[in-house]
Amino acid sequence: MLGTVENKAGLLFKGNNFKVVKKVINLGEQIPSHNHENEEIIFSVLKGKMEIFLNGEEKHILVPGDILHFDGKNFISGNALEDSEINITLILK
Structure with a gap:
């Protein structure tokens, strides 16, 4: 098989220099402040609405x-403004 399809919460794919994680977050649930020092982050909203803060200052409604x-x-932190599903891609620098 040439491709793999996943549609569940948790770690979906992992390679030598990347990870793809899907999270299901309920209304009001928070993402505590944290960082991923050695990675580039691509944060995608699939369903719902998220309020995201970078370094506690820069606000994004996604x-x-x-x-x-x-x-x-x-540092990223945030909370779900609606029941949400997100994908996070972490790419090793």
Whole structure:
């Protein structure tokens, strides 16, 4: 088989220099402040609405189809403004 399809929560794919994670987050659930020092981050909203903060200052309201890219040395935090599903791609620098 040439391709793999996944549609579940958790670690979906992992290679030598990347990981793809899907998270299901309920309304009001928070993402505590954290970073991924050695990775580039691509944060994609599949369903719902997310309020995301970078370094506690820069605010982004993300809806389905929105993709946020940032250097993992920055701290991310946020909360679900609706029941949400997100994909996070982490790429090793």
